Amino acid sequence: MKKIVSLVISAAMLLSALAVTGCSKDEGVPMTGEEIYVYNWGEYISNGDDGTLDTNKQFEKETGIKVHYLNFSSNEEMYAKIKSGSMTVDVIIPSDYMISQMIRENMLEKLDFSNIPNFDNIDEKFRKTSFDPTGEYSVPYTWGCTAIFYDSRYVDAADVDENSWDLLWNEKYTGKVLMFNNQRDAFGVAEAKLGYSLNSENLDELEACYQELVKQAPIVKGGYYGDEIFDKMESGEAIIAPYYNGDLLMIQETNEYVKGYIPPHANTFIDSMCVPTCCQNKSAAEKYINFMCREDIALANIETIGYASPMSCVVEQLDEEVTGEFFYPSDEKLAECEVFYSLSDETNAFLSQKWEDLMNQSK
Amino acid sequence: MKASKLLSRIYTVLIFLFLYAPIVVLIVFSFNATKSRSVWKGFSLRWYENLFNDETILGALWVSIEVAVIAAIVATIIGTAAAVGLKSMNKKLRSVMLTLNNIPMVNPDIVTGISMMLLFVAIFGATGLLRPGFTTLVIAHVTFCIPYVILSVLPKLNQMNPSIYEAAQDLGCPPFRAFMKVVMPEIMPGIITGVMMAFTLSLDDFVISYFTSGSTAQTLPMVIYSMTKRRISPKVNALSAVMFVIVLVLLVAINARQIAEQRRTRKTNQDI
Amino acid sequence: MKKDSWVASPFMVWVVIFTVIPLGMVCWYAFTDASGAFTFDNILKIGTYWTYLKDSLIMGAVATFFCLLLGYPLAYIMSRASWAAQQTMMMLLMLPQWMNFLLRTYAWMTLLENNGLINHLLGQLGIGPFHMINTKGAIILGMVYNFLPYMILPIYSVMEKIHSSLFEAANDLGADKLATLRRVVFPLSLPGVITGITMVFVPSVSTFVISKLLGGGNNMLIGDVIERLFVGAAPNYNVGAALSLVLMVLILISMAVMKKFDDGEETGGLMM
Numbered sequence A: 001m002k003k004i005v006s007l008v009i010s011a012a013m014l015l016s017a018l019a020v021t022g023c024s025k026d027e028g029v030p031m032t033g034e035e036i037y038v039y040n041w042g043e044y045i046s047n048g049d050d051g052t053l054d055t056n057k058q059f060e061k062e063t064g065i066k067v068h069y070l071n072f073s074s075n076e077e078m079y080a081k082i083k084s085g086s087m088t089v090d091v092i093i094p095s096d097y098m099i100s101q102m103i104r105e106n107m108l109e110k111l112d113f114s115n116i117p118n119f120d121n122i123d124e125k126f127r128k129t130s131f132d133p134t135g136e137y138s139v140p141y142t143w144g145c146t147a148i149f150y151d152s153r154y155v156d157a158a159d160v161d162e163n164s165w166d167l168l169w170n171e172k173y174t175g176k177v178l179m180f181n182n183q184r185d186a187f188g189v190a191e192a193k194l195g196y197s198l199n200s201e202n203l204d205e206l207e208a209c210y211q212e213l214v215k216q217a218p219i220v221k222g223g224y225y226g227d228e229i230f231d232k233m234e235s236g237e238a239i240i241a242p243y244y245n246g247d248l249l250m251i252q253e254t255n256e257y258v259k260g261y262i263p264p265h266a267n268t269f270i271d272s273m274c275v276p277t278c279c280q281n282k283s284a285a286e287k288y289i290n291f292m293c294r295e296d297i298a299l300a301n302i303e304t305i306g307y308a309s310p311m312s313c314v315v316e317q318l319d320e321e322v323t324g325e326f327f328y329p330s331d332e333k334l335a336e337c338e339v340f341y342s343l344s345d346e347t348n349a350f351l352s353q354k355w356e357d358l359m360n361q362s363k
Numbered sequence B: 001m002k003a004s005k006l007l008s009r010i011y012t013v014l015i016f017l018f019l020y021a022p023i024v025v026l027i028v029f030s031f032n033a034t035k036s037r038s039v040w041k042g043f044s045l046r047w048y049e050n051l052f053n054d055e056t057i058l059g060a061l062w063v064s065i066e067v068a069v070i071a072a073i074v075a076t077i078i079g080t081a082a083a084v085g086l087k088s089m090n091k092k093l094r095s096v097m098l099t100l101n102n103i104p105m106v107n108p109d110i111v112t113g114i115s116m117m118l119l120f121v122a123i124f125g126a127t128g129l130l131r132p133g134f135t136t137l138v139i140a141h142v143t144f145c146i147p148y149v150i151l152s153v154l155p156k157l158n159q160m161n162p163s164i165y166e167a168a169q170d171l172g173c174p175p176f177r178a179f180m181k182v183v184m185p186e187i188m189p190g191i192i193t194g195v196m197m198a199f200t201l202s203l204d205d206f207v208i209s210y211f212t213s214g215s216t217a218q219t220l221p222m223v224i225y226s227m228t229k230r231r232i233s234p235k236v237n238a239l240s241a242v243m244f245v246i247v248l249v250l251l252v253a254i255n256a257r258q259i260a261e262q263r264r265t266r267k268t269n270q271d272i
Numbered sequence C: 001m002k003k004d005s006w007v008a009s010p011f012m013v014w015v016v017i018f019t020v021i022p023l024g025m026v027c028w029y030a031f032t033d034a035s036g037a038f039t040f041d042n043i044l045k046i047g048t049y050w051t052y053l054k055d056s057l058i059m060g061a062v063a064t065f066f067c068l069l070l071g072y073p074l075a076y077i078m079s080r081a082s083w084a085a086q087q088t089m090m091m092l093l094m095l096p097q098w099m100n101f102l103l104r105t106y107a108w109m110t111l112l113e114n115n116g117l118i119n120h121l122l123g124q125l126g127i128g129p130f131h132m133i134n135t136k137g138a139i140i141l142g143m144v145y146n147f148l149p150y151m152i153l154p155i156y157s158v159m160e161k162i163h164s165s166l167f168e169a170a171n172d173l174g175a176d177k178l179a180t181l182r183r184v185v186f187p188l189s190l191p192g193v194i195t196g197i198t199m200v201f202v203p204s205v206s207t208f209v210i211s212k213l214l215g216g217g218n219n220m221l222i223g224d225v226i227e228r229l230f231v232g233a234a235p236n237y238n239v240g241a242a243l244s245l246v247l248m249v250l251i252l253i254s255m256a257v258m259k260k261f262d263d264g265e266e267t268g269g270l271m272m
Helices: A002-023 A053-061 A075-084 A096-104 A115-123 A183-194 A204-222 A228-234 A245-254 A284-290 A294-307 A330-338 A345-361 B001-031 B046-052 B053-088 B089-104 B109-127 B134-159 B162-170 B175-204 B207-212 B220-227 B235-265 C002-030 C039-081 C082-099 C101-112 C118-126 C136-159 C162-171 C177-206 C210-217 C221-231 C237-260
Strands: A035-041 A066-072 A139-151 A240-244 A256-261 A266-273
Touching: A002 A204, A002 C082, A035 B001, A053 A066, A053 A245, A053 A284, A053 A294, A066 A075, A066 B207, A075 A096, A075 A183, A096 A266, A115 A284, A115 A294, A139 A183, A139 A284, A139 A294, A183 A266, A204 A345, A228 A245, A228 B053, A240 A245, A256 B162, A266 B235, A284 A294, A345 B207, A345 C039, B001 B235, B001 C039, B001 C082, B001 C101, B001 C136, B046 B235, B053 B089, B053 B134, B053 B175, B053 B220, B053 C002, B089 B134, B089 C002, B089 C237, B109 B134, B109 B207, B109 C002, B109 C177, B109 C221, B109 C237, B134 B175, B134 B207, B134 C002, B162 B175, B175 C082, B207 B220, B220 B235, B220 C101, B235 C082, B235 C101, C002 C237, C039 C136, C039 C177, C039 C221, C039 C237, C082 C136, C101 C136, C101 C210, C118 C210, C136 C177, C136 C210, C177 C221, C177 C237, C210 C221, C221 C237
Parallel strands: A035 A066
Antiparallel strands: A139 A240, A139 A256, A139 A266
């Protein structure tokens, strides 16, 4: 028995040695002992895979501040965990409507822009946005539009109408269609389909949207997903899904048959970096945000993520194939798209209830 | 007779095939050159390179080991003391305590997880203490490990003859010394089983960690879970292969030693 | 040794703070609304979730049944094998368990997908493709795969203790193999079977990861619902707590029913 124990311990030591060699800092500023917790979407940063720049490691090297990097898979999940106090982090990267909601609920810190000189890189049109009108709380990270993705091997070209959302409601592809699994995005798709505002607070309109989603339920057959849509489209498990335009290239790397288009009234989103009030080290958080706005770092991130950059100096350096109309829609196209902003508590409650109903009955 | 032996051989092979085939497939595809999970496109070590450059995974592995070691030690100390104490308790109190002790073992993990999450969030909200993170993770792991330690030590205590301990004291040995000299050696096998179980359970746990860890500590299973969400990377396969090999080496070594020892002494082993 | 009972006090304090109080909080949340006022609404709302609860119980029961069906013969074969073979088989059973269960489940995901390896291979033979992932069958398979060793090991550890002289005696008394199995082995192995059933049933009923990875969004189980209510997009601790409470009570009832079959044996549950 003693031998078993010593074996287990030696194995543990072997493992830890492995971990230590992996972590060894070869050069750069010595660690200051400071640390920050960054809470971001999954796979939403250049992380060193296949020889790319590991931006978090680079930040540690240059500043000596340790980065703990954590992932969420929806704005709502992030919000729920921060609100409940089970997550205390220093930098978050939520989307527009969630930012305005968190501003309203006093969950965000005002940023000290003298610590973020690289903010100058951000294009004028992204500086004061509808969700952060004073521009005091957020620094844009990426932006994009909701699009419809389809696998051209299985979807008839005749069924694809780039001027409507009907493909997501096409019974011919029952069981092969996916839908967003968060209420805001899902209702947004229905609103766009019916031509309503994406920020409608009119309960009759929302009820009509609910009915559209109920109609869609038997076609989706429970295929409600969040970030999993990426993998399902990439691997060919699903053939039609709404998703974010910036992901198309990355999906095509593995599955060249996937194509996408942006239907009318689509949602435009801006994901921005913010500091929540539970932050423990604001100056380090601002240093991190500033670092992420540096041209070379932003370029590395955008090249990995594939989403649109709010920095012209970055866009100019990208290949032409990733700056086409699909990835950077023209201003005309954008004019008919809409950004989400936060809804009233009553509307949110209504949506939550309807969403719960939909989930229960699509069972 | 022969036929039934053959039948049971085939059956055994089939069951183990069922258990191992998926793992073998996983490992084979960790060497695939592309992301495909079903079509072989050539040999590559790409996913291993990515794995060993991934600080999130390596960091989480380290957290898992730290938590498991601390939780196993703390749970073993508290649990062993508890077993000794329970032994000398009156019957009523003891059966109450044993029932309470059973709760984390009987309760579904998810209920244990959320119940502790509610407690930690309430404490943090009210006092600002116990920020959900490494400490809460360790507390949660100690909580679900203690019952297993107690249940492995208690039977050994029951087998022991209490008069030896009393005799030692009668002969003038101070209680603590008497305990260490007389009782400890008797219950040692139970304690070791307890440590091992606590360590294994802690290392493998996902559900309870998921609810109690907060932001400041992510264990390996939690990172694996987030890896299976968006762009599933064959890094997961590579990680499985590495873990499999480490565990395999470890278990084969233990097993070979036991069998060799057995052959040498040619007597039946009693405590497994 | 009466005076030694104080050493159990750290354990008692621990149990009260980290097991009893958290469960109390679950109850408190279950019977209050968002403002903290007493209400039965949450419990009444459970009607809407009845289908999930029913599905979970049925699938848990089916998975347990298959584990018993597959596991019992293997446990018997193991217990009759040579000592070295027993050790090796034990090791082979434990090995996949030491790898993380998320990895084991992920392995099946890659096999069962529409474009997964099984369909790919069948496709080369001109059969299929079959729709296997995101079905109830896939989830049950995942449960059986993950928890089969929990059924085999307790049964084996009881059977292994059955002395071979009992078989000789039964044989001498004219019982054939089947009769021996039915009249001698089965009754004696019952405590192991009971332990096995609980060890498989509880985690199966309350899982939320297996159903997510293998069942897709279409086959949510009660564990998924609870998880969503606590850390999902629209959290509602009160209803979540009520559901957890119901799950806990249902499991306790089924365990109590199982205990009726068991003649109060305390051991058997702790075999590694």
